[in-house]
Amino acid sequence: MIWELATTVTEAAKKEGESGGGSGWIMHHVLDSHQLDFSPFGVIDLPHIEVFGIDISITKHIVFMWFAVIVLFIIINYVAKQHKKSLIPTGISNLMEILIVFVRDDIAKATIGKGYEKFLSYLLTVFFFILFCNLTGLIPYGNTPTSNIAVTATLATLSFIVIQAGGMMKNGAFGYFKGLIPHGIPMWLLPIMIVVEFLGLFTKPFALAVRLFANMTAGHVVIFALIGLIFILKTYFVAPVSVSFALFIFLLEILVALIQAYIFTVLSSIFIGMAVHQEH
């Protein structure tokens, strides 16, 4: 990471006429791109694929998303096999059991209540997918797929569909929309309430998407800015300070990766609970 930073900072400084400032090199690392940067070992160019004018090329974030999915698949498969062999978990199964039981008891059961089993598989999938995507950004040369707004927006859209479908399956399509408006409000408030509640349906998943995206992007930008101080100020004396601060932020990022996976799952679960049991 340090090496690629050094090269990109010097390149950016050359481009901007030795001013040394600018934040282009930070965005270069955070944003999606068509190449995997493994400097100093070289760069892998990814192909541009276009179908009917729609860009579906495999980008940096997609590669790391697939990486996270494959790792998750292997681990979950292993855990499931071991669970079939004996009920006493060992090794990594222990850790996964803690997380799975946590999602089941503290998230799904606590916020949805009766009938949580139907939504448990979705919540578990989302939790582990986001957790592994967040953590891939913390390994060397890794990248966070969840720091791409398209990924988080897709996840939020899935949550939106699950929320609406869950509410409509329980209460019926008409009953669900009728139940959105609280009982016993005066007649003249109805036009305002209908608009507000209808907009509320869409702002909830929008907030979910933006929250995850901004949290994962912000942490990386802070780390890059701290490390980049060394190259911007061109002195070794700032290195101990910025490296120790960056290490602190890095440790904080592990916590943030866990908390954001938890937050996304628990908020989805709360919204599902609100849609399914409308009397609260």
Added chain:
Amino acid sequence: MDMAFLAAGFGAGLAVIGAGLGIGKLASSAMDASGRQPEASGDIRTSMIIAAALIEGIALFALVICILLALK
């Protein structure tokens, strides 16, 4: 163009002030509560994290608007 940068900077700063005050007040009340009732600290922590996420979400809306201003 320059005014857009200025507005984005001021906007981000104001949004951060609001979010900082909100989360600080939330954390202080949550710690008060769990100091008074240590046996309920688990529940208090959970609802504190959820409320902090909601406050943060509002602050992030403001920051997205600032980014849009700055990148325009």
